[in-house]
Amino acid sequence: MKFLHAADIHLDSPLLGLQARDDLPAEVLRHSTRRAFEAMIQLAIDEDVAFVVIAGDLYDGDWKDFSTGLFFAEQMRRLARPCFLLRGNHDAASVITRALTLPPNVREFSSRTCQSFELPEHGVALHGHSFPNRAVPEDLSAGYPAPRPGLLNIGVLHSSAEDPGEHQVYAPCRVAHLVAKGYDYWALGHIHARQVLHERPWIVFPGNLQGRHARETGAKGCTLVTVEDRRIVAVEHRAIDVLRWVALEVDATGLDQEALTARMGQAVRDALEGGEGLPHIARLTLTGTTSLHGTLLGESERLAAETRALALGLGHDLWVEALKLRTCLPQERTDDMLAPLQEAFLAGLDDPALVETLLRDFAELAQRLPPEARAALALPEDAAGLRAQAADAWALAAERLTAQERA
Numbered sequence: 001m002k003f004l005h006a007a008d009i010h011l012d013s014p015l016l017g018l019q020a021r022d023d024l025p026a027e028v029l030r031h032s033t034r035r036a037f038e039a040m041i042q043l044a045i046d047e048d049v050a051f052v053v054i055a056g057d058l059y060d061g062d063w064k065d066f067s068t069g070l071f072f073a074e075q076m077r078r079l080a081r082p083c084f085l086l087r088g089n090h091d092a093a094s095v096i097t098r099a100l101t102l103p104p105n106v107r108e109f110s111s112r113t114c115q116s117f118e119l120p121e122h123g124v125a126l127h128g129h130s131f132p133n134r135a136v137p138e139d140l141s142a143g144y145p146a147p148r149p150g151l152l153n154i155g156v157l158h159s160s161a162e163d164p165g166e167h168q169v170y171a172p173c174r175v176a177h178l179v180a181k182g183y184d185y186w187a188l189g190h191i192h193a194r195q196v197l198h199e200r201p202w203i204v205f206p207g208n209l210q211g212r213h214a215r216e217t218g219a220k221g222c223t224l225v226t227v228e229d230r231r232i233v234a235v236e237h238r239a240i241d242v243l244r245w246v247a248l249e250v251d252a253t254g255l256d257q258e259a260l261t262a263r264m265g266q267a268v269r270d271a272l273e274g275g276e277g278l279p280h281i282a283r284l285t286l287t288g289t290t291s292l293h294g295t296l297l298g299e300s301e302r303l304a305a306e307t308r309a310l311a312l313g314l315g316h317d318l319w320v321e322a323l324k325l326r327t328c329l330p331q332e333r334t335d336d337m338l339a340p341l342q343e344a345f346l347a348g349l350d351d352p353a354l355v356e357t358l359l360r361d362f363a364e365l366a367q368r369l370p371p372e373a374r375a376a377l378a379l380p381e382d383a384a385g386l387r388a389q390a391a392d393a394w395a396l397a398a399e400r401l402t403a404q405e406r407a
């Protein structure tokens with residue numbers, strides 16, 4: 001007998017940072033959480049699992065309209081076997097105001113108390129307590145009952161466990177307490193990175209089903225559990241995401257343009273390895289001390305396009321979500337013939353009248369920009385903001401000056 005454990009599906013949530021992008025094909029962006037969910041149901045059918053467990057945050061928040069709930073109902077009809085549903089902080093009982101009759105094969109854990117379900121034909125008991133509200137400060141697992149003798153006992157729990165990582169603390173619990181409960185498997189949800197906190201008994205965060213922003217990188221999916229004679233014999237991660245996020249980090253120290261492109265190519269190759277031919281979204285970060293710094297500042301469009309071209313050359317689809325330039329100029333550049341000019345350039349920041357004029361110009365520019373562009377540009381709003389960007393502004397100016405000199 002097998003069962004599938006998933007969590008943090010966040011159905012119909014957007015892909016952050018990509019909403020305003022018209023260079024990405026709609027079929028790549030649209031409904032990625034739905035397509036991943038369809039793939040999960042297909043896996044459940046192909047593996048002929050006995051049932052599916054969803055450990056919270058099936059929904060991202062209140063439904064925009066009824067299509068989210070209807071999509072779930074359609075998939076449950078396809079599944080045609082039991083599905084046990086727990087509500088987490090994102091789809092707590094009080095958060096979701098719209099509702100549809102649950103499909104007949106879905107059992108939802110109560111949000112008032114810990115509720116148990118038995119599947120006698122499979123020798124399984126499941127125990128779960130749904131979130132009544134978004135915030136649950138107490139350890140819900142304390143109220144879970146003793147294991148039912150002679151059955152495989154599964155605890156279903158939405159919790160930040162001991163280490164919330166970048167997530168909020170909800171229903172925290174101790175791994176030792178979960179172990180002591182005497183269950184065979186804890187189907188956890190909430191942490192979006194896959195984690196196996198304990199083996200025998202198993203305590204598992206499957207991670208979310210589909211990465212939705214630049215920090216949710218790598219293969220995403222669910223956990224397939226195999227049971228023989230009421231004992232767990234295999235716990236496997238299955239990637240079922242339809243779009244994958246990667247972090248591309250390239251150290252540009254000491255490289256010329258050609259070598260930098262070659263290193264970007266290598267980074268793309270490494271990132272796509274094991275990517276199963278899926279479309280990828282990359283956040284590109286360039287680091288290191290390089291005389292290319294000034295050139296790179298003005299080249300974000302080219303670098304993004306080059307990265308995509310390199311991926312296409314390898315037979316893969318990849319887009320750059322954002323370029324983070326963390327490079328800096330080598331020190332000796334300040335000792336060259338431009339040094340007196342640089343001094344004069346930076347001295348401008350000590351002139352209150354000039355600072356005021358610059359800030360007024362930036363404010364005027366900001367007013368003319370659409371909100372997305374304004375957020376992306378992070379225009380300086382005060383003297384400290386000007387100072388923070390002065391070094392890069394000088395690098396750009398110096399680059400232009402020396403380029404003219406060379407011409």
Ligand SMILES: [Mn+2]
Nearest residue numbers: 057088089190
């Ligand atoms: Mn959650």
